[in-house]
Amino acid sequence: MSSYEATSLRDLQCGHVGVEQEGRRVSVCGWVAKRREHGEHLVFVDVRDWTGVVQAVVPGTVEVRPEFVVRVTGTVSRRPAGTANERLATGLVELTDCDVEVLNAAEPPPFPLDERVEIDEAVRLRYRYLDLRREPMQRNLRVRATINRALRAALDAQGFCEIETPLLWAPTPEGAREFVVPSRLHPGEFYVLPQSPQIAKQLLMVGGFDRYYQIARCLRDEDLRADRQFEFTQLDVEASFVTQTDVVRFVSQAVAAAAAAVTGETPDEIVTMTWAEALDRYGTDKPDLRFGMEIGDLTTAFATTAVQALVAPSVKALRVPGGAEMTRSRLDALTEQARALGAKGLAWFRVTASGLESPLARHLSPDESAAVATLDGAGAGDLVLVVADEHDRACRVLGALRVSLGAPPVGAGPYRYLWVTEFPLFEGFDEDGDLVAAHHPFTMPLPEDLERLESDPLSVRSQAYDLVLNGWELGSGSVRIHRADIQSRVFRALGIGEEEAASRFGFLLGAFRYGAPPHAGFAFGIDRLTAILVGEENIREVIAFPKTQSGTDLMTGAPKGITARQLRELRLGAVRPPA
């Protein structure tokens, strides 16, 4: 009983009361989970803290309700024969002859804190402090702390130095929309909250910290999703005198350590796939490798097809095992989904023992029918979906259908990690006809592609890489450009003139003139990793005080107006949209 959990008020935690303490008189503190009254001579009070529940036997009556905060002093006793509770970790013992001290009374909570019913999330968020008292949130946030601890230990062991970077940063309009903070001392001027510590960590490389990491909060004023909050946490890493290989090794080790700390199992070596292969086989840059259903190619088989709807540069197909049972309305819904994803249409073929069933079936040549019927080892009862389009679009449409038809819940194991490499440097053109960076403008092209930077920029691959787990993008990184000549060429391709580059990134480019080492880095989302490892579909379940999808905080009421005085001090006027 001399462990760290003892305090001035308690000797040990509720879940740790056991036969080892038999006969001793101990105090525990916690919340009343349940009271079972048997007349005026006997009351059972279950006392709960995050470690568990212990039963206190009180002679006589006691005025407590669930969620009262109590300090119970009693004698640890083996339960009478036949009354042990196997479902309780402390079920062999109980506290007898108890004194119950009410440390604080409590109103009945707005929802039950046991796990038997699922509570509406809006109610949970409004009373988050009560929701946190429940077992799932206790478990999730403690797993998160375990992950943080493991990541720090792994990086510390590899000689990384943890450094904090500013939350108040300079606006560098590019990429994600930034949260803006008005300056009181400089009216009319603004800081922004960092969408990531990207530039700061590159400056740390120039500053000679050759291995940096940070568990960093990032803020992006973009619409929220199940896997996206305004503010999220990344393990941010950067190192000098390294290549992609080194960074992949660092991060793989750190992630493996975190996963092992949670699951007890070290993941297999993480497989690697190029971006082009991922798109071709899975129709996405974040493939979920837990299930098959790879995208097949029918371009050759349909090269001379008479079916107009299937005349396209690329004909891609997906086998849906057992999908022949889908009703016509289900297939219509799939077609609608494909259209919403940008496809001109979706052709479907039921594979039966007697051939293909489809509105298009009788228009196919025998060779075409055979190609469809044998796609990906198809057999009777399967469904084959076909999209004819530009290669990338056909793959992406089928990739999205693949996930919606076949993917298990993200947290349902096994855990399949994947490095996706050789991303394109540019993802296309903006409305001004300028190229758009796929990662960020400081990403190093692959050396062998550098000569095509001006002549065929969309074909240029970069030294950028993503880490993917079960179809979720955990994070991304790249080798950075550290040479001014290459940076100038990339800026020029992006339509960023020298003047603009100087005004936006001048301090970074300036720093690079004074001896920037070759460097590379990575960042991945701890919210997402935690969610997957605890089996949650939603990162709100691993965040203590998350926002709703519309960006509000149901507990605090944020965002809210501020006082006229605050506005005056900031020289701001609040303009409300017309009612």
Added chain:
RNA sequence: GGACCUGUGGUGCAGCUCGGAGUGCACGCCGCCCUGUCAAGGCGGAGGUCGCGGGUUCAAAUCCCGUCAGGUCCGCCA
């Protein structure tokens, strides 16, 4: 900006298709009873703007329109 799902005592649900009195179930809450329970049990009771507004109708939780809130997704997230 768009699509879809949800909204019924404090909580979780049913009722909604096919309109007919706020009807039902479980938990919780209050009172009484009960000396070995642990989802304790028994008896009794309180508790409702059916999210909100409008429309149709003799009559709306139920049908229609709008709106708000929560969620999932598309756009967005270098």
